[in-house]
Amino acid sequence: MITFPENVQTSYKLPPQATEPRWYQTARAIIQPIENLDWHQKKYGDIFISRFAGFPTQVIISNPQAIQELFTADAKLFESGSGNKVIQPLVGTNSLILLDGDRHLQQRKLLMPPFHGERMKAYGNLICEIANQITSQWQVGQSFIARPNMQEISLKVILSAVFGLKEGERYQKIQQILVEMLDTFNAPLSVVFLFFQSLQRDLGAWSPWGKFIRRRQQLDELIYQEIRERRHQADSPGEDIMSLLLSARDENGQPMSDEELRDELMTMLFAGHETTAIALAWALYWIHYVPEVREKLLQELNSVDISSADPTTIAQLPYLNAVCSETLRIYPIVFFSLPRILQAPMQLMGYDLPKGMTISACIYLTHHRPDIYPEPQRFRPERFLERQFSPYEFVPFGGGNRRCLGMAFALFEMKLVLTTILSHYSLELLEKAPIKPVRRGIVFTPAGGVHLMVKDKF
Ligand code: HEM
Incomplete structure (x- = not known):
């Protein structure tokens, strides 16, 4: 049975709802996320109601027209921040992801500029330098796991570009604690600590949540130290995002408080580097895995003088762009958009959705629609060269007023890091069987992390 969010009249025509018990739906969503989604889609179609323990009843949509309505509706029709409490232990109450209304809009305006245009281009050389620095340790014949290696690169990129941190003791400590903290959610089942607030109890330094809390305290101390030091150096601000936020003032001329700054920095660290x-x-x-893709990509990269090319020229290479898009299509890193909670009744795909109902766009199911992406299970970057997909068909970064703040930054980083690696190394995939995504906290990652070996170094 559905528990209605408000006094919903029975004349409402609601979308079909999964009838399995709530605990069963929750367990499947955690353990077999893909099979669970495919099964729901097959049984109920483009719109259905799903129930997860610890969460309100949700309407899940995977129809581009419905997604367009969701992403283009008046922002006042939805709240989203209040539906994201699950990540509050990581990012704090002032995080952009948890805000709604005017405060959300105001913070987005403040945080947007450094992720676009000229300002972002300045990070291009930094990204290539960091990628070169980390990969220069790879030796011919050596095997490595891609995910932690790529995480080292993306974490260093965020610490340098967002925090403006220089290599040193604090940098090392932040890096180490953050990796340990995120490893709390390494096993798919550990996500229950985020889903169920009742499990978020500090039962001592060795209990999972106790360990998490202690690491977070250590990390907070380091971040607050950095903020305090940087406030004293305010007359020589750097190019980084923290410098920009330190000098920002609201309409009353007030700077951001230490807590607000800490929460936004944690948000960018959390949302930006692991994804x-x-x-x-x-x-x-x-x-x-697909040799023709590697060949075509190398052909394109060889047509440019990588060592002297401007990072923005690299970012515009069409096949490289198609490879990145197809990567984000086939197994999106985040399977759902942030939840949108209706502030007034809405009609969607012929159904009546009452005030208080939560709606989420399912990125995974949308990207696997055979009518938009023929042979959806096949990795085929060419589809992005043959057709332009609408922002409601291709949604790896969500959309509307909550669209990922770091979209341009993430794509830029992906392209530059891949180019740096492919132009210096020949790698071999050591995985024998196809890899499937598994849950890691609230993101989906390749099972086992992708084992590769260095065949040659140029
Ligand atoms: C491949 C990498 C990434 C993916 C796949 C990704 C995906 C997403 C998705 C699906 C959303 C929800 C959007 C919605 O509900 O409409 C989101 C929101 C967000 N992302 Fe990303 N993201 C990535 C990288 C980044 C980076 C690099 C940053 C920042 C440094 C970042 C910061 C954020 C923030 C702050 C939000 C919340 C926006 C808001 O509430 O207004 N993300 N991201």
């Missing part, structure tokens, strides 16, 4: 690292690990997997 990009996973996307890179998948891209390396697919490029080496």
Whole structure:
């Protein structure tokens, strides 16, 4: 039975709902996420109601027209931040992801500029330098796991571009603690700590949540130290995003508080580095899993003088762009958009959705529609050269007023890191069987992390 969010009249025509018990739906969503989604899609179609323990009843959509309505509706029709409490332990209450209404809009305006245009281009050389620095340790004959290696790159990129941190003791400590903290959610089942607030209890330094809390405290101390030091150096701001936020003032001329700054920095760290690292690990997997893709990509890269090319020229290479898009299509890093909670009743695909109902676009199911993406299970970058997909058909970064803040940054980073690797190394995929995504916290990552070997170094 559905528990209605408000006093819903029985005359409402609701979408079909999964009838399995809530605990069963939750367990399948955690353990067999893809099979579960495919099964629901087959049984109920483009719109259905799903129920997960610890979450309100959700309407899941995978129809581009419905997604367009969701992403283009008046922003006041939905709240989203209040539906994201699950990540509050990581990012704090002032995080953009948890805000709604005017405060959300105001923070987005403040955070947007550094992720676009000229400002972002300045990060191009930094990204290539970091990718070169990390990969220069690879030796011929050595095997490695792509995900943690790519995470080292993306974490360093965020710490340098967003925090403006220089190599040193604090940098090393932040890096180490953050990786340990995110590893709390390494096993698919560990996500229950985020889903169920009742499990978020500090039962001592050795209990999973206790460990997480202690690491977070250590990390907070380091971030607050950095903020305090940087406030004192305000007369010589850097190019990084923290410098920009330190000098920002609201309409009353007030700067951001230390807590607000900490929460936004944690948001960018949390939302930005693991997602990009996973996307890179998948891209390396697919490029080496489908030999024709690697060949075509190398051909394109060889047509440019990589050592002297402007990073923005590299970012415009069409086949490289298609490979990155197809990587994000076939196994999106995030399977759902942020939830949208209706503030007034809405009609969607002929159904009546009451106020209080939560709607989420299912990115995975949308990207696997055979009517938009023929042979959806096949990795075929050419589809992105043959056709332009609408922003409601191709949605790896969500859309509307909550669209991923770091979209341009993440794509730029993916392209530059892949180019740096492919132009210096010949790699071999060591995986024998096809890899499937598994849950890691709230993102989906290649099972086993993608094992590769260095065949040659140029
Ligand atoms: C491949 C990498 C990435 C993927 C696949 C990804 C995906 C997403 C998705 C699906 C959303 C939800 C959008 C919606 O509900 O409409 C989102 C939101 C967000 N992302 Fe990303 N993201 C990536 C990288 C980044 C980076 C590099 C940053 C920042 C440095 C970032 C910061 C954010 C923030 C702050 C939000 C919340 C926006 C809001 O609530 O207004 N992401 N991302």
